[in-house]
Amino acid sequence: MESWKPYLAMVVVQSIYAGMALFSKLAISGGMNHFVFVVYRQALASVVLAPFAYFLERKEAHAMTVTIFCKVFLVASIGISLSMNLYYVAMKYTSATLAATTPNAIPACTFLLTILLRMERLNMRYLHGQAKVAGTVICIGGAIILSSYKGPPLITLNHYHSFHAASLPTTPKKEWAKGVFLMLTSNAGWSLWLVLQVPLIKSYPSKLTLTTLQCFLSALQSAVVAFAVDRRASSWKLNWDLNLISVVYCGVVVTGVTHWLQLWCIEKKGPVFTAMFHPVTLLITAIFSVILWNEWIYLGSVIGGLLIVGGLYGVLWGKNKEDKVPHKDRGVLRKSERKEAESKKRRHSEVAEQEGKQHR
Template sequence: MGEERERSVLSKMINKVKPFIAIVSLQFGYAGMYIISLISFRHGMSNFVLTTYRHLVATVVIAPFAFFLERKIRPRMTLPIFLRIVALGILEPVLDQNLYYLGMKATTATYASAFVNMLPAVTFVLAMIFRLEKINLKKVRSVAKIVGTSITVVGAMVMTLYKGPIVDFIKSGGTEHHVSTTESADKHWVTGTIMILASILSWAGYFILQSFTLKKYPAELSLTAWICLVGMIEDGIVALVMVRDLSAWKVGWDSRLLAAAYTGIVCSGIAYYVQGVVIRERGPVFLTSFSPLCMIITAALGTFVLGEKVHLGSILGSIIIVSGLYTVVWGKSKDGKDTETDEKIKELPITNSITSISVDDSRLSSEGDAKIVTIPASKSSFGTRGT
């Protein structure tokens, strides 16, 4: 009995920790994508071609697993579900990724990843509009989610608007390259920022629509494969219109192939699946609340790989963002506990006995006698009618 209890407790702990490990790992994957993609762009790769190849790789990798592992549980495809998948393909593979890549090329990788911290706030607002997130200002958990989201946005603004002095963690020789990159980015700073904000809005809309789609089509791998396939076709059409030079499609054993393979496998195939699982278990707000970690990881990788300098504002903003992140996660954890408590209350049985209720009906009856009403207790649980 003792071993069974230990296994049960360990199993519950693992199930609780799984979403956290999955999302944190995902943020490391996204941080690597920003660095590798930016390197491929500097070598002349088009962002429209990259997104097409990215989802081609993702489809080839994910489709076999979806076909064999979910053949027994995969729902039948219907026209409404397929139209939702088409919309998902437009929101994420086409609009979000291309707008983000264009914004990142117009600014910097660190700047673009800093603005991703707006994602939890935008998703939170959309979730409230579509009633995926319940808010009760009388409860501490709801206030914690609102305050945490606000703190996250403040941290992102501090990191973006305040640079401060340079903090040298390591001696880097990439100063001259970084300065030239910043100077060229300043020419398109406003345009790049607008593109990044538009991509964030599209990304948040994708999470909301994915949450609704999973209720009608609860097969994460199959849905991932469909999104990648449809997204590849849509991206290919956009790329053929935007990129007229056929030589831009050539890929060799270089950073272009690495970017297409890495982003396709890690950031499209695996990421879409992990996001679907976490959204189904914890909701879209919980998923996006971890996006600030990606900015911190990207800033660190930018320092070591690209030789970018870290400013004091980035450090202060990161600290504020992490504080807001933990506040949101705390509020979401209280949501889970309240849900479990409600389910346990619903499962409590009613005692199978006869209850006598004495009702003083002297004012209504001319005889002045008290009536006894006998009500047999239901054998069913709360929420159901007895027979």
């Protein structure tokens, strides 16, 4: 059961993300300022997580140096503040289904970043290396189709109404393309966040405190942006309605729970594994978007989504096959493994030299 915990954790994370896409679209379509939404979401997550971080990690909390704080500030600004604000801006121009489709490009983007930073192995002589590269290319192709081709609508349930009295308005093609581009840029920022968590956790292993600090810093950063864009007091007002429910869900459940679970999975399995479960979000969101909000599912979204998911599992298959290959045959080694191999080599040479001296 211990070996299955990371898999179960990521299924829970992606199920929560499906709810995030649905509730976020509901709040923004209802007129809530998306910049303010991010501020409330991150601030609420900080308030909820802070007591847990204090009581559970205060005895073993690591020292926070200026260097580590600057790293956390930079990672929070790129991977959370920028990524999240772009995500909600893009949601104005797209649907909840597409908001759950484009994150399937995150594994390919994460894989490319880990290759560039030499955190992941790649050997084109083996089938698993070719599968990882082919899967990445297919994912990118699916993302291009999503951004450049909308196509005719395929599925909706016009006769069924739940939360909305009418179907959501049709988005023009130019705005749709703009929304997809912003969504993909947001996903690239999130991929960078996943990758940067690896060295960040090594520098500061207290994961709950690290998550809380990132949420707090992103709330401050997003507040500066929100005040610069919209200073009306009415934009910051929350009523007892679905907007408040959306903020609470995204702040407490999504940010508070999923960030910590993802940090735990990154530490156990690495950033590429963590990024591999996004298709679960797509399936759940697509079903509920059609049923609850009468959203249309377009041909371009279906083709692009299928390519992204197919490419995703190509990368996943290659990674699983690679794990069964001996380390010496995997081609490019991780930096830590190279250091360990060099250290062993030096120790062997020193032992051999000492034995040679004794023999002489």
